[in-house]
Amino acid sequence: MLNNRRMHRNLTPKGLTFWGQWTLASSLVVTLLFALVILKTGQLEYPYRVLAAFSILASIPAYMLCDVYSKKDDYAVGLGRLFMGWLLTLLILVAVGIACNANALFPVEILLLWAAISYAVLALCYIPIHSLSRYYHGQLHERHKSLIVGTGKLAADLAKTLSRQKRSPLVGLVGATATAAPGVQSQILGELPDLPQLIRQHGIRRLYITHSLQEATHIEALYINLLEISVDVIWVPDLNNMLLLNHCVAEVDGLPAIFLNESPLTSRPTAALSKSLLDKSVALLALILLSPLLLLFAVLIKLTSPGPVIFKQDRHGWNGQVIKVWKFRSMRVHDDHEVRQASRHDSRITPVGRFMRRTSIDELPQLFNVLQGHMALVGPRPHAVAHNDYYSGKIHAYMARHRIKPGITGLAQINGCRGETETLEKMQKRVDIDLRYINTWSLWLDIKILLKTPFTLLSKDIY
Secondary structure, eight states, X not given: OBOOHHHHGGGSHHHHHHHHHHHHHHHHHHHHHHHHHHHHHSSOOHHHHHHHHHHHHHHHHHHXXXXXXXXXXXXXXXXXXHHXXXXXXXXXXXXXXXXXXXXXXXXXXXXXXXXXXXXXHHHHHHHHHHHXXXXXXXXHHHHOOEEEEOOSHHHHHHHHHHHHHTOSOEEEEEEOSSOOOTTOGGGEEEEGGGHHHHHHHHTOOEEEEOOBGGGHHHHHHHHHHTTTSOOEEEEOOBOTXXXXXXXXXXXXXXXXXXXXXXXXXXXXXXXXXXXXXXXXXXXXXXXXXXXXXXXXXXXXXXXXXSSOSEEEEEEEOGGGOEEEEEEXXXXXXXXXXXXXXXXXXXXXXOHHHHHHHHHTGGXXXXXXXXXXXXXXXXXXXXXXXXXXXXXXXXXXXXXXXXXSOOEEEOHHHHTTOOSOOXXXXXXXXXXXXXXXXXXXXXXXXXXXXXXXXXXXXXXXXXX
16 A cells, blocks of 8 residues: 655645635635625525535635645735636536526626625735744744755755755755765855754754765664754655656555656556546547548558558557557658668658658558557657667667657657657657656646647658
8 A cells, every 4th residue: 555655744734724724715705605695685595505515615626726825925926826716616616507507596796796705805814814824834944944964966956945945944064975066065064973963053953864875874874873862854865866757755554665667657547547538539539530631641642652551660669569550651662670760851752751741641540559559649759669779778768768658749749859860869858858758747748738739740850
């Protein structure tokens, strides 16, 4: 059983701040509604009590989605988030009313007056409560002074992060090695033997250790020496030299675990299911709508050059398995055993094929690959097996692209990484973007890539 430690943070003061302010806001909104109804009609009928209950329920996802009551916001941003959260709540109520045919039960003037006055009251209450919340959390953070053990690049980056977030005021760094990263020399307060004295002298409550995995024995010894001192010890492992995919810190039945390499689609089965449903439904719809275009180019290919209409090429798919990727044949039949990508003036490309490649029409048969489950609409583009064999030994983490299904389009393609990769640097850039997609995958990211793809089809680098 996995219990991600980041989920436990929801019970910290940040979560309590949200629920406290939300409870007050919900109480005010309901009170205003009841007061207006009694003032206008003289009685509180049942439909208004139902409306009050639905407004409370609708405000929870609306406020969370808009990140209302975030203590990091200034007043202008906070009021803007509050407005968007309240507007979204009202839209949810209207949608539910239309679905249930219940909007006629409520006079429009009462609802409009309630919506306007409620936001005004919520905004007036937000300013003093937000000020108190920020002051309270500021006082808490001031008490938790911190110290960093280490003077390397990770320690310097952590120091910048703590300063930017204004959490756990950083007192300084304690040298763990003879070398120090640029810009931290002035922050070094002493060496490791001085650590207990520095903790007591500055009232340190939190200690960050930035040692690498190779120095785990030193961390254990340091931790034991600090057990008698009232200080929170946090290990920030130096993983900068390791290629990490969707890494996180979690617990496995109470045992700490650092996930160095995990695919978001395999770690969350519901995510894989939602992506598969999106892929196959959109692919089926696209095939139906584009069927006349597909038939037209199938006839043109057959009439203009000898050979099959569909070109099936072996490419690596999910987990490195070899799959048959379908494309409209855009080249004359030739030997594909050598590593040779299509170039701008490639003599192998037919006139019809050149147009198809420029407009990416040659990729449309891969919609059948999506229905077969071999590909996705969005993902790293699959390369020919010969190309993979060539690049796998030359490009860092090249085969890590196959942690998820290959796609018809991808993040690399909408960022301009299309066409010939005549240098290793170009292929490395494409791989880096593919790995970034794997790291940050979400259903919304897939939708954004699909929406942006049509605007990249006429790129000058496609041939």
